[in-house]
Amino acid sequence: MNFTSTIKLVIKNLMARKGRSILTILGIVIGVAGVIIIIALGAGAQSLILGQVTKLGSNLLYVEAGKSSDNGPPVPGLVITSLIESDVEALHNPGQVPHAVAVNASVQGSATVTWENQSVDTSFMGTDYEYPSGVNFTMQAGQFFTQAQDQGAANVVVLGSTLSDELFSASGVNPIGQVIKVKSSVESQAGGVPLRVIGVISPRGSSFFQNQDEMLFMPLAIGSTQILGIHYLQGISIKVDSADNIAQTITDITRVLKQQHHIQNDIDVDFTVRNQADAIKILSTITNALSLFLTAMAAISLSVGGIGILNIMMVTVGERTREIGLRKAVGATNAAIRNQFLFEASLLTSLGGVIGIIIGILVSYLASLILHHLGYDWAFVVSIVSIVLAVGVSILTGIIFGLYPAFKAAKLDPIEALRYE
Amino acid sequence: MNLINVVNLKKDYASDGVITSVLHDLSFKVEPGEFVAIMGPSGSGKSTLMHILSFLDRPTDGLYQFDGRDTKDFDDNYLAKLRNERVGFVFQSFNLLPRTTVLDNVKLPLIYSQKKNHDKLAKKALDSVGLSHRLNYYTNQISGGEKQRVAIARALVCDPAVIFADEPTGNLDSKSGNTVMYILQQLNKQGRTIILVTHETDTANHAKRIIRIKDGNLISDEAVKTRTIAQTDKDLIK
Numbered sequence: 001m002n003f004t005s006t007i008k009l010v011i012k013n014l015m016a017r018k019g020r021s022i023l024t025i026l027g028i029v030i031g032v033a034g035v036i037i038i039i040a041l042g043a044g045a046q047s048l049i050l051g052q053v054t055k056l057g058s059n060l061l062y063v064e065a066g067k068s069s070d071n072g073p074p075v076p077g078l079v080i081t082s083l084i085e086s087d088v089e090a091l092h093n094p095g096q097v098p099h100a101v102a103v104n105a106s107v108q109g110s111a112t113v114t115w116e117n118q119s120v121d122t123s124f125m126g127t128d129y130e131y132p133s134g135v136n137f138t139m140q141a142g143q144f145f146t147q148a149q150d151q152g153a154a155n156v157v158v159l160g161s162t163l164s165d166e167l168f169s170a171s172g173v174n175p176i177g178q179v180i181k182v183k184s185s186v187e188s189q190a191g192g193v194p195l196r197v198i199g200v201i202s203p204r205g206s207s208f209f210q211n212q213d214e215m216l217f218m219p220l221a222i223g224s225t226q227i228l229g230i231h232y233l234q235g236i237s238i239k240v241d242s243a244d245n246i247a248q249t250i251t252d253i254t255r256v257l258k259q260q261h262h263i264q265n266d267i268d269v270d271f272t273v274r275n276q277a278d279a280i281k282i283l284s285t286i287t288n289a290l291s292l293f294l295t296a297m298a299a300i301s302l303s304v305g306g307i308g309i310l311n312i313m314m315v316t317v318g319e320r321t322r323e324i325g326l327r328k329a330v331g332a333t334n335a336a337i338r339n340q341f342l343f344e345a346s347l348l349t350s351l352g353g354v355i356g357i358i359i360g361i362l363v364s365y366l367a368s369l370i371l372h373h374l375g376y377d378w379a380f381v382v383s384i385v386s387i388v389l390a391v392g393v394s395i396l397t398g399i400i401f402g403l404y405p406a407f408k409a410a411k412l413d414p415i416e417a418l419r420y421e
Numbered sequence: 422m423n424l425i426n427v428v429n430l431k432k433d434y435a436s437d438g439v440i441t442s443v444l445h446d447l448s449f450k451v452e453p454g455e456f457v458a459i460m461g462p463s464g465s466g467k468s469t470l471m472h473i474l475s476f477l478d479r480p481t482d483g484l485y486q487f488d489g490r491d492t493k494d495f496d497d498n499y500l501a502k503l504r505n506e507r508v509g510f511v512f513q514s515f516n517l518l519p520r521t522t523v524l525d526n527v528k529l530p531l532i533y534s535q536k537k538n539h540d541k542l543a544k545k546a547l548d549s550v551g552l553s554h555r556l557n558y559y560t561n562q563i564s565g566g567e568k569q570r571v572a573i574a575r576a577l578v579c580d581p582a583v584i585f586a587d588e589p590t591g592n593l594d595s596k597s598g599n600t601v602m603y604i605l606q607q608l609n610k611q612g613r614t615i616i617l618v619t620h621e622t623d624t625a626n627h628a629k630r631i632i633r634i635k636d637g638n639l640i641s642d643e644a645v646k647t648r649t650i651a652q653t654d655k656d657l658i659k
Contacts, residue, residue, distance in 0.1 A: 331502065
């Protein structure tokens with residue numbers, strides 16, 4: 001019996017039992033679609049998270065106040081005042097930290113911003129004039145504050161695009177030159193600090209669940225002493241000239257700060273240097289593990305689909321016992337019978353695989369559209385690997401779960417099979 | 422040369438350690454072109470004998486030569502090839518494939534053969550049983566007599582040396598049964614060997630020779646003295 005006639009025969013048999021064939025492949029369809037969707041969503045989530053990290057700028061190091069703990073971040077509410085302005089100046093010294101292209105100190109807090117009768121609760125960042133060189137953004141209007149404005153602690157402010165719209169779009173006034181009042185949520189100054197708007201940043205979206213377009217930026221001295229009423233820093237970011245020099249720069253920073261803080265032993269270190277590349281690596285590991293876990297779940301549902309195939313093939317062999325007997329009586333060899341049922345099972349599963357791939361791609365695409373609509377920078381990624389994996393596994397499922405029924409059919413005694421009622 | 426030569430054929434069935442002897446020491450020969458009826462009451466072993474002769478089963482002991490060759494040496498694949506090419510089956514309960522057309526049913530043995538032109542061969546076989554007008558009917562759309570004629574066409578399609586018919590008229594009314602016997606006699610007249618298994622004397626009398634079996638023993642083997650010649654509509658069968 002040749003291959004073409006086997007195909008014709010099997011297709012005829014499957015078409016004769018359309019309803020059952022569709023129900024049989026449903027398990028495989030769901031399993032394969034699951035694998036495709038999960039892998040696509042996993043890849044999308046990964047590119048979203050990594051994209052957010054790189055949006056903050058690449059080759060960045062962060063120095064945080066407080067010693068990092070193995071058990072997690074520093075205790076919230078515990079105020080650590082170890083980082084101060086002179087640390088920033090020391091790090092600025094090219095003789096000490098040669099690969100730092102920008103050193104940028106910052107404080108952050110939440111504040112109420114008012115202009116005329118408009119009032120918005122948002123967060124602010126006190127930073128220095130070098131902030132734009134560390135992160136990727138462009139100005140929509142005006143400009144960022146200058147070195148003179150920074151060091152002179154000028155009462156100037158730069159707004160995120162959304163915040164600017166919230167304050168000024170209703171009145172149609174050009175925000176540049178307007179004076180807004182900024183009042184910290186924790187410190188109580190009467191009326192807040194008046195600051196003149198000198199620039200608006202183009203939209204750049206969310207990063208780590210903080211919408212940067214709603215923030216405002218002012219010179220460090222204004223943010224710390226005037227708004228927050230503090231005389232220490234919350235963090236210092238250092239941009240390194242190239243990724244190759246990150247490790248060297250971490251060593252340099254640690255050495256400089258230990259000198260500054262007069263620390264002899266590593267155990268007494270009161271700051272933490274964080275590396276963005278490490279963050280990316282950790283995030284990738286987490287998302288990969290998550291994808292792997294979810295793929296394993298989908299693979300389980302695929303094997304459940306395979307058991308469905310096994311079940312139906314057993315029923316089919318039982319029902320067609322007489323037919324098998326007849327085929328043997330008219331000259332079918334055991335191999336011909338076995339191949340017929342094996343082929344039937346693998347055709348069912350590969351059909352299920354193809355339908356599953358189509359559904360999987362459609363659903364992944366729909367999900368990416370919806371997520372995009374919700375404002376996430378979501379990429380629609382369907383990898384060839386996932387398709388090959390899904391098709392391979394579904395055909396393999398058909399063969400594995402079709403083997404037992406096929407061998408059972410092939411081994412039937414023709415006389416008993418012909419007598420079977 | 423004998424087509425079939427059986428010497429001291431034995432068949433035992435073992436089930437749960439109990440051995441049941443179905444055939445004891447049967448010996449007979451069949452020449453090409455014969456029309457033999459194997460007769461006996463139910464349980465006599467006639468079906469078992471037919472299964473052995475038609476390569477669906479193997480004897481426990483004794484010699485079975487087909488075309489002068491000892492069948493003991495044939496492996497399962499060769500037996501399948503013999504069933505496909507050298508013998509044809511007609512069953513009491515037709516055994517046609519459901520949800521399948523008459524033409525496709527007749528083509529079934531060809532799938533497992535090396536032959537080409539399946540459509541042409543199947544149509545020729547259906548023509549010889551007078552069913553050219555039913556090619557594309559489904560098997561549930563035709564009468565019992567027609568079903569058995571489809572089964573005969575299926576048995577004929579690979580041009581076998583022998584046709585084994587196991588109670589071919591058992592499920593048919595007398596008119597349809599008569600047509601079936603007429604076709605078998607015509608095929609025999611054209612030179613084909615027919616081995617008929619039946620328990621009815623009337624049916625057996627259509628053969629040229631009757632082998633009687635009882636309790637697994639051959640009790641008589643003789644030529645039919647007054648043979649019944651089946652008559653049917655002359656234009657039905659060409």
